Ligand SMILES: Nc1ncnc2c1ncn2[C@@H]1O[C@H](COP(=O)(O)OP(=O)(O)OP(=O)(O)O)[C@@H](O)[C@H]1O
């Protein structure tokens with residue numbers, strides 16, 4: 082579903098943020114992407130979504146190269162960034178209609194989905210208000226709702242749990258699970274190791290721009306009596 | 321005091337760094353080139369000052385060059401600092417952070433003004449600064465005037481800046497409580513500028529018949545006082561540079577008094593205006609109960625709407641756009657009111673051959689002065705990533721940005737064409753020729769401007785004036801226009817026998833070719849560059 086081949090990103094000609102990452106995500110999988118601050122998670126996700134271009138390497142989504150056929154590739158995924166900075170002088174419902182129009186979602190379909198997700202996230206009462214009156218968490222939930230409208234084959238999220246209340250975090254987890262059960266794929270970065278441990282089929286660990294592990298949690302832990310946290314701290318400890 | 325200095329340093333550093341960032345484009349040569357662009361304005365400024373100096377020198381009052389340029393600069397400063405003050409005080413993104421710091425409120429106000437000062441100072445250097453140098457170096461070398469002039473130059477931004485602050489901040493507090501806050505801000509500013517220009521023109525309209533002119537000449541300093549009426553401190557300033565210590569003292573004192581006045585009221589300004597304004601929500605009724613409707617619209621219309629809404633929702637962007645688009649109308653109306661222009665004047669035998677050019681000038685002004693495409697990407701700021709992940713091509717992305725510019729510009733052009741056409745009573749033939757020219761020129765300018773923005777996207781701004789005004793993109797874009805105008809005028813002089821109709825036809829065809837080229841450049845080359853903008 083998602084394939085990265087030797088992907089690197091160098092900022093300003095010298096800062097190598099991501100270094101030769103190769104990764105394959107299968108259809109129907111949930112993959113957690115973890116790593117210390119500044120490891121290159123956001124950079125990787127931005128390259129996958131076409132927000133920035135990789136310095137080298139290729140990325141394909143459902144077999145479509147994001148650089149060669151960006152429009153077709155972009156139809157297959159949606160993205161929720163770590164900072165919900167969107168143009169916010171419009172109402173929530175205007176934003177959702179905007180997103181639905183961009184992905185050509187029918188009226189019936191968008192009505193069904195908007196009602197479902199906005200109720201679940203408890204933002205249905207706020208939809209007629211301007212986004213600039215939303216709290217951080219409300220914005221995030223609006224963006225998640227917007228991203229789910231097109232029922233994307235691949236759902237990419239950057240630290241989606243940050244700023245969500247316990248109820249909303251649960252709704253999001255259920256949503257991700259359900260999306261995969263229906264054949265969708267989820268790729269998200271997180272610092273919440275427990276969430277990653279109990280939600281993900283596989284975990285990818287990035288450290289200083291390099292992918293240092295990508296496997297099922299059990300294999301990464303090697304033994305059962307330790308936690309993912311311990312292993313993570315051990316693996317990313319500076320020598 | 322130390323805190324205030326640190327705070328000011330931070331603000332100024334931020335301001336300067338943003339500038340350096342602005343210049344630091346990916347393409348090294350373009351970066352170097354853009355550094356020189358503001359410097360190029362010195363040349364025409366020098367020429368202007370020189371010719372004014374010669375004029376005043378002939379009648380024996382060279383010092384009036386300084387008075388004249390100072391007044392002009394002050395007017396320019398007023399214009400420039402109104403939107404800037406609103407922007408840094410009311411729409412800057414660092415206000416929340418600043419208000420939490422344990423510093424005196426003067427600190428916040430003065431540190432914010434420091435960046436405005438810097439900007440105005442640079443502006444002052446061009447015209448006023450040049451006049452100081454011309455005055456004190458032409459003829460006999462006068463070290464005293466040079467030093468006094470430089471001191472005057474250093475303090476010249478203070479008066480316009482503080483006066484504006486004292487008027488604008490309370491005004492903003494007043495409209496800040498209203499429901500339609502953003503609209504009020506824009507309307508209030510247009511009115512403010514209108515009144516300001518109006519007053520200037522009224523004062524400047526001296527009854528210059530021969531008799532009263534002699535009368536003025538006979539009085540000691542009569543001419544200086546006459547000219548100085550526009551802005552009385554200019555009289556002190558002129559005498560200060562001429563060598564009067566007393567006047568120099570008075571001028572400096574006046575500035576100090578204003579500084580002190582600002583300090584006195586800063587607490588009031590801060591609590592009653594700044595805090596109050598920033599505590600109100602968007603000024604809209606947040607709990608307004610609208611209906612959730614599900615409408616389907618085309619991608620193109622959604623994107624064009626988005627780009628237009630970005631302008632409409634930000635008062636600074638809106639003021640900037642409205643002022644630029646309707647500046648010709650504004651000036652025109654003021655000239656009518658003050659009697660500087662009349663219909664007879666335009667139909668006089670000297671001007672009537674040029675009526676086609678005048679009409680073209682009026683209706684093409686929005687495209688000429690407006691450079692909306694040059695900041696189309698910048699205006700989106702941190703929300704730029706949004707259109708990047710959408711399933712639309714770079715080509716479409718750019719196309720709808722240009723369409724948004726065209727839409728706004730054409731609305732202004734149509735309004736101006738109707739108003740100007742009725743007032744000037746031009747023939748249908750002229751209207752058609754002018755409109756065709758204007759459309760073609762607008763197409764070209766709106767397309768080529770986007771190249772500037774792709775080269776220099778500058779998405780990371782704190783205050784919105786930095787996005788649309790104090791932005792090299794705008795200067796580069798104006799430079800293209802100045803170049804075209806200058807080149808056009810040069811060629812015009814080479815072939816004096818061609819008629820206005822022939823000239824306009826040639827120019828229309830020329831712009832058509834340019835439009836073709838710019839279209840190829842943007843959609844052939846720059847779509848790829850657009851995809852490479854780092855977010
Ligand atoms: N626009 C940019 N220009 C230059 N360097 C950048 C830019 N964006 C990120 N970097 C650098 O790239 C590296 C990776 O950053 P990235 O944002 O991908 O980290 P991250 O893994 O998402 O971290 P966090 O957990 O803090 O979100 C960092 O060292 C950062 O300094």
Ligand SMILES: [Mg+2]
Nearest residue numbers: 122123124163
């Ligand atoms: Mg990150």
